[in-house]
Amino acid sequence: MISVTLDKVAKKFDQVVGVENVDIQIQPGEFFTFLGPSGCGKTTTLRMIAGFYYPSSGRIRFGEQDVTYLPPNKRNTGMVFQNYALFPHLTVFENVAFGLKVRKLSKGEIQTRVERALEQVHLPGMGSRRIDQLSGGQQQRVALARALVIEPGILLLDEPLSNLDAKLREETRSEIKRLQLDLGITTIYVTHDQAEAMAMSDRIMVMEKGQVQQIGTPKEIYNRPANRFVASFIGETNLLEGTVEQVTGEEVTVQIAPSIRLTGLSRNANSNVNLNPGSKVVLSIRPEVLQAATGWTENVLNGDVVLSEFTGVSVNYLAQVQEHTLRAMFVNTGMDVRERGESIALHVPKDRIYFVE
Numbered sequence: 575m576i577s578v579t580l581d582k583v584a585k586k587f588d589q590v591v592g593v594e595n596v597d598i599q600i601q602p603g604e605f606f607t608f609l610g611p612s613g614c615g616k617t618t619t620l621r622m623i624a625g626f627y628y629p630s631s632g633r634i635r636f637g638e639q640d641v642t643y644l645p646p647n648k649r650n651t652g653m654v655f656q657n658y659a660l661f662p663h664l665t666v667f668e669n670v671a672f673g674l675k676v677r678k679l680s681k682g683e684i685q686t687r688v689e690r691a692l693e694q695v696h697l698p699g700m701g702s703r704r705i706d707q708l709s710g711g712q713q714q715r716v717a718l719a720r721a722l723v724i725e726p727g728i729l730l731l732d733e734p735l736s737n738l739d740a741k742l743r744e745e746t747r748s749e750i751k752r753l754q755l756d757l758g759i760t761t762i763y764v765t766h767d768q769a770e771a772m773a774m775s776d777r778i779m780v781m782e783k784g785q786v787q788q789i790g791t792p793k794e795i796y797n798r799p800a801n802r803f804v805a806s807f808i809g810e811t812n813l814l815e816g817t818v819e820q821v822t823g824e825e826v827t828v829q830i831a832p833s834i835r836l837t838g839l840s841r842n843a844n845s846n847v848n849l850n851p852g853s854k855v856v857l858s859i860r861p862e863v864l865q866a867a868t869g870w871t872e873n874v875l876n877g878d879v880v881l882s883e884f885t886g887v888s889v890n891y892l893a894q895v896q897e898h899t900l901r902a903m904f905v906n907t908g909m910d911v912r913e914r915g916e917s918i919a920l921h922v923p924k925d926r927i928y929f930v931e
């Protein structure tokens with residue numbers, strides 16, 4: 575197990591900024607994910623760690639070793655590419671054995687290691703098949719076996735599930751996670767899929783336009799998003815603009831419409847948001863936080879149902895509350911479903927909102 579440190583790493587392609595100022599310390603054995611929309615710099619950062627790109631500035635270390643300008647084959651990394659990059663005309667065995675042959679291991683050692691790697695990815699006995707005779711999911715496993723067979727200190731995965739259909743993607747993500755836990759290997763994972771990132775990662779780095787937006791555990795990022803971008807990219811959220819009316823100790827009153835005040839709202843811990851009376855603020859309220867206001871008298875939002883979706887697990891509402899259009903998600907407990915045009919009253923819990931920059 576080995577740590578990975580990026581110290582103020584940046585990459586420019588002529589005038590185009592790939593990434594800027596990436597400062598991270600990935601712990602030995604950690605599952606760390608780069609998450610963000612297309613073009614945000616995830617792959618560029620991963621490629622610098624793999625050695626396919628050298629940074630324009632900054633340093634990269636594996637443990638104590640400075641690897642910033644070390645070529646890829648001298649780094650102790652195994653990589654799975656988005657398109658798998660397998661040799662289609664070679665067999666599964668030959669593909670997985672490739673890195674071991676380059677390293678000039680003995681035939682016996684290669685045989686043992688390849689068989690073990692194929693077992694790890696649940697493809698035992700498949701060595702003689704040709705790559706073009708395999709399904710997409712099986713090819714993905716071969717790519718994983720090829721990365722693991724060299725027993726790397728660090729596993730790098732670039733969108734490894736994006737070519738699989740939805741069901742297979744979910745199954746494979748659990749398998750990758752289980753394997754990673756069993757092997758205890760430091761893993762860096764690139765995805766644009768927030769659900770995948772949340773389910774698999776110890777920590778996530780959220781990126782946008784080459785900039786790091788937030789680094790934290792899935793829970794921190796979901797419950798305490800650093801800014802509007804993170805709040806809306808991770809899961810769904812309602813962003814409500816309002817004006818601070820009053821602050822008493824840790825409690826804030828915000829006016830969100832001429833006749834609607836939310837009172838006693840908890841301040842965020844560690845927030846940089848200006849919460850002085852009169853300041854404009856944005857509240858992030860997750861749809862599952864807004865619930866039926868039965869029994870509540872304060873912080874109740876009265877509105878009309880614009881859209882009502884019954885999904886089985888939940889009822890998802892779009893509700894119009896004066897100028898705000900809000901999403902609410904009620905878990906299906908067998909309650910009545912409100913239909914379009916009916917009224918709805920939603921309660922805002924004081925400590926489940928979050929002020930975002």
Ligand SMILES: Nc1ncnc2c1ncn2[C@@H]1O[C@H](COP(=O)(O)OP(=O)(O)OP(=O)(O)O)[C@@H](O)[C@H]1O
Pocket residue numbers: 587590591592593610611612613614615616617618619766
């Ligand atoms: N070889 C290159 N030459 C020039 N610009 C590049 C190169 N590689 C990446 N870029 C630019 O750097 C930025 C980051 O790209 P990168 O591929 O890292 O994003 P990404 O988040 O991995 O996106 P995707 O999910 O689409 O792969 C983009 O603006 C991209 O156009």
